Amino acid sequence: MVGTDTSLRDLLRVPAGAVDVAALDPSATPGFPGKGKQDAPAQAELIEPRLSDLQERLYAAGREDSKAPRVLVILQGMDTSGKGGVIRHAIGMVDPQGIHLKAFKSPTAAELRHDFLWRIRKEVPQAGMIGIFDRSQYEDVLIGRVNQLVPIKEWKARYQQINDFEAELVSGGTRVIKCFLNISADEQKARLLERLDNPEKYWKYNPGDVDSRQKWDAYMEAYGDLLERCNPDSAPWYHIPSDRKWYRNWAVAQILLETLEQMDLAWPEADFDVAAERRRVEDS
Numbered sequence: 301m302v303g304t305d306t307s308l309r310d311l312l313r314v315p316a317g318a319v320d321v322a323a324l325d326p327s328a329t330p331g332f333p334g335k336g337k338q339d340a341p342a343q344a345e346l347i348e349p350r351l352s353d354l355q356e357r358l359y360a361a362g363r364e365d366s367k368a369p370r371v372l373v374i375l376q377g378m379d380t381s382g383k384g385g386v387i388r389h390a391i392g393m394v395d396p397q398g399i400h401l402k403a404f405k406s407p408t409a410a411e412l413r414h415d416f417l418w419r420i421r422k423e424v425p426q427a428g429m430i431g432i433f434d435r436s437q438y439e440d441v442l443i444g445r446v447n448q449l450v451p452i453k454e455w456k457a458r459y460q461q462i463n464d465f466e467a468e469l470v471s472g473g474t475r476v477i478k479c480f481l482n483i484s485a486d487e488q489k490a491r492l493l494e495r496l497d498n499p500e501k502y503w504k505y506n507p508g509d510v511d512s513r514q515k516w517d518a519y520m521e522a523y524g525d526l527l528e529r530c531n532p533d534s535a536p537w538y539h540i541p542s543d544r545k546w547y548r549n550w551a552v553a554q555i556l557l558e559t560l561e562q563m564d565l566a567w568p569e570a571d572f573d574v575a576a577e578r579r580r581v582e583d584s
Contacts, residue, residue, distance in 0.1 A: 306331075308554045314480070314537040319527040321520045326482040327543040332550065340546035347553050348393040354560035355430060357567055359398035362428010364568040369473045370425040371559065373552070374436045377481030378519065379509040380491040381542045382549075383434045386481070390553035391432055400425050403434035416440040416458065417465055424469060430556075437462050441526050446518045459529040466535040475559055476535035479552055480527060481542040485516055 308331045329336075334343055361368035373391070375383040391399060402423040411419045417437060425431030441458045444450045466476055483491075492509060495501040512519065531537045538555055542548040 307558050308551060309538065309558050312538040312540065312551065312555065314527050314531055314539050316531060317528065319524045321482070321524045321527070324482050324539050324541075326484045326487065326541045328541045329544060329547045330541075331554075332547055337544070337546045340550055343550055344389070344393070344553065347550070347557055351393050351553060351557045351560070352395065354557070354563075354565055355394040355398050357565035358430070358560065358563070359395065359428045360568050361565065362426065364571075366427050367473065368427040369475065369563060369565075370427055370429050370431065371475045371477065371556070372425055372431040372433065372469065373556065374433045374438070374476070374478045375481060375552075376436055376438050376479065377540075377542060378483055378488060378516075379506070379512060380488050381481035381483040382545055383481060385545055386479075386549055386552045387432060387434065389549040390556065391430070393553060394430065398429060399432060400429050401432045401434070404436060404439060417461065420465070425474065427473075437465065438526055438530075442519065442522050445522050446515050459526065462530050463532065466530070467532070470534045475563065477555060477559055478530075478535060478537045479540045479555070480523065480537055481540050481548060483542045485513070487543045488513065 311331045332339075332343070334340065358369065358371070362370065375386055377383060387401065391401075400423070404419070407416075407419065420433075420437045423431065423433070441455050441462070444458075445452075445455045469476055492505070492513075495505040527537050538551075540548055540551050
């Protein structure tokens with residue numbers, strides 16, 4: 301249970317130093333205040349009004365001030381880990397007009413003519429917005445490495461480039477929430493088979509997911525390196541156990557809530573004479 305002195309961010313923060321992904325439990329439920337899945341809807345109902353209120357304050361601040369803070373949530377994980385589920389169930393708690401969602405696919409020919417961060421920079425959230433990255437700049441130190449798409453020297457240099465980029469975001473007023481959606485190989489297999497068993501889910505199945513699955517160990521090694529090398533206090537990684545969908549969704553929503561609460565958001569002051577405007581409305 302998340303206590304008064306311990307936040308979920310504290311519990312799920314990936315510790316500094318070397319990371320053995322195999323030692324991270326993808327089925328754990330740290331900090332969940334209920335007894336299990338049956339309590340997840342009630343816990344979501346507790347989060348939603350608070351999260352909605354704070355997101356509206358953030359959005360309102362952005363309407364008034366181009367230098368207002370903003371939030372970037374990065375969802376990174378293996379196929380079927382639940383990036384879409386988090387977006388529907390956790391991010392879905394807030395007003396969509398205050399959300400900027402970008403799903404990064406394989407780079408286009410035009411994007412490949414630029415630095416790998418070029419397409420990322422174009423999608424960072426503006427003032428008052430919550431940006432959601434479904435996959436992110438980290439694809440370029442995962443897929444590029446595992447599939448040997450770029451020289452070793454190049455993908456190794458990208459760790460520091462990403463750190464510099466995220467430090468730039470933070471210094472400009474962006475809170476960065478990086479979520480590693482950790483799913484086990486067995487659970488991924490079950491979810492892939494579920495898609496093949498249900499014609500209504502064929503559209504979600506990608507044969508390429510099996511190709512990536514066959515390189516599981518290489519991906520886990522790559523994830524371990526990026527969790528170690530790109531984990532500063534200013535833009536930390538959170539380990540989100542994702543074998544249990546209900547916990548995954550609750551955890552991301554709770555971390556977002558805690559982040560917004562820490563920002564001490566206030567409603568913008570009126571830039572007009574409230575009493576005078578009230579009289580004008582009453583007389584209209």
